[in-house]
Amino acid sequence: MATILIIDDNETIREGLAYTVRRMGHEVLAASSGGDGLRQFQHHGEVSFVITDLKMEGMDGVAVLRELRRLAPEVPTMIITAYGTVETAVEAMKLGAFDFLTKPFAPEVVRLKVERALDLAAARRAQRLLEAHKEYLEAEIAPRHRFADLIGASDNMAAVFRTVQKVARTDATVFIHGESGTGKELVARAIHEHSARAEGPFIKVNCGALTETLLESELFGHEKGAFTGAIKTKMGRFQLADGGTLFLDEVGDVSPAMQVKLLRVLQEHEFERVGGESTIKIDVRVISATNKDLDAEVAAGSFREDLYYRLHIVPIALPPLRERREDIPLLATHFLAKLGPRTNPAVRGLSDSALGRLMAYHWPGNVRELENVVEQALVFAEGEHIAVEDLPATLQGPGDGDTLDVPKEMSLPEILEDLERQLIRKAFDKAGGVKTETARLLGIKTSALYYKLDKYGIA
Structure with missing residues (x-):
């Protein structure tokens, strides 16, 4: 429409x-x-x-x-x-x-x-x-392909943009799920920056990087003398985020004991510091994120169901990069414009063959990996355009037989469809015609593979 x-x-x-x-x-x-x-x-x-x-x-x-x-x-x-x-x-x-x-x-x-x-x-x-991807100097991403620092022209990213825009107007608790490197923190920041709390603090904590004891002190703070080494009173992240947003990254790694304490804060909007007796009231919006399957964690009894539902008011699922390949040229453009001036100002773009390699790669590290690849390629590039040999070895492949050709004189949807056809054909041949193995190599469901095989006439 x-x-x-x-x-x-x-x-x-x-x-x-x-x-x-x-x-x-x-x-x-x-x-x-x-x-x-x-x-x-x-x-x-x-x-x-x-x-x-x-x-x-x-x-x-x-x-x-x-x-x-x-x-x-x-x-x-x-x-x-x-x-x-x-x-x-x-x-x-x-x-x-x-x-x-x-x-x-x-x-x-x-x-x-x-x-x-x-x-x-x-x-x-x-x-x-x-x-x-051909005009890298001061590349501009169309407004409808960008929301804050999130970039994408694919349908599934457009759905993310719409959800972020709607939820930002409210004070609802948001739960972001996605693989590592998909941009969960960017989504959290976008929600905060477009909310009524934008003038307040945005505080983040990586729950998976701290032990239970350290995480409790980090979240709630501690009083002087509460434990060995507590030489002065410390404010916790909840208190620091008062009036703003607290982003709990990797919340799936929180221990059962800490889950109980988190649940209380979400329900009552109050807590006590470690070693303290005074109750501290707070006004904080909580956004959490994880790459774990919390539904499975709840079913296994390792994550509290009541906390899950407290965190899961508005869920946002971030797609992996392999499911939004049409965004790769836009993202590569963005990273070239961002990193090029200080890394290698002479580079103006990607060669068509290099772009073909980016489009064909499966990106286990998602957008974060793409940014790293672009930065590394900038370091090694000697001409105006990044060539295949400037890319990391994992993207160069064993030889020309694994290259995807970027078609000429075609619209972007036609190019993406042709590249998808080439990619499926190569995976199908590599798997010896075994469909389940082909689907595994491509990182898609077998049912989706059957549809695409029929669509492209690959037997």
């Missing part, structure tokens, strides 16, 4: 167009003037196509087209006119209009032109993504 803006001061025409577009399954923004249309365009931020009348009171269609070309030249526009002359068409095209529509018009003509315009918009988006 796309969002289409219709600008026309004639209510009958405006509503007729809106009706036709809605019947196609798209969302409609309708405006009775050029000024109102531009305001809606800027406010909505996700408009895929604009249809505007040429002759209107106040700001006419020519002025609207000029402003749209300044604001978002990649968004297709179409002019409506009762004056279907060659001069009108030429004027509209010079201003960047994709097409023009002459009054009166039939619904089927509108549908055809809308479909063509949306195809053009999709092609332009794909082209921008494809070129992202």
Whole structure:
């Protein structure tokens, strides 16, 4: 479903167009003037196509087209006119209009032109993504592909962005699950920075890096003399996070005894320091994260069910990088722009063959590993573009037979589909045609593999 803006001061025409577009399954923004249309365009931020009348009171269609070309030249526009002359068409095209529509018009003509315009918009988006890895200096990730420091154009990352945006407006407890390196802390920070607590502290603690005794002191603080070495009173992380957000990373590693104490803080919003008697009240939002399967931990009795449900108010599942391969060019672009200036300013991008290796790799370390790979490649690169030989040995492979070719003259969705086909074919051959082993090599479910084998005609 796309969002289409219709600008026309004639209510009958405006509503007729809106009706036709809605019947196609798209969302409609309708405006009775050029000024109102531009305001809606800027406010909505996700408009895929604009249809505007040429002759209107106040700001006419020519002025609207000029402003749209300044604001978002990649968004297709179409002019409506009762004056279907060659001069009108030429004027509209010079201003960047994709097409023009002459009054009166039939619904089927509108549908055809809308479909063509949306195809053009999709092609332009794909082209921008494809070129992202070719333009590394000051690379800009489109706003809809970024939320705070989170980057992604894939559907599953778009779902994460939507959830983060919604939950940030509330004070709900959030539980983030994902493999190591997927960006759990980035999600926690994004929620904090877009919440009403953004001006308050963001405090984090790695629960898996501390013993039970140290973790208790770290979370709740301790009084002077509470134990050997406690030479002064220390504030705990809960108290330090008062008015802000506390991020409990690797919460699945907390001991049963500490789980009881965590549960009490979440329920009562109060605690005592180690060795102390005074009860301390706090106002803290808790975000927790783990790479463990807490459902299995609860079933095994190693994690308290009541604490699990206290932490699990709003769950967010972060996909591994191998399940969002279309984000690799964007992420590589981001890391090149971030690391290049101080590591190797001469590098401007990745060669197509190097990008093919990145797309084919299974990324057990996820986004964190990709960042490390980009930084290492920058260190070894000698030209303007990172070559295959600049990549770590794990990505170079044993020889050219393991290379994936990046197709030319194709849109990004077509390239990704072709790379997926190549990857599945190579894994299938490597597994000797054994489907369960092929699925294991690819890191996907066997049921998903059967679908893809059928899709690509791989027997």
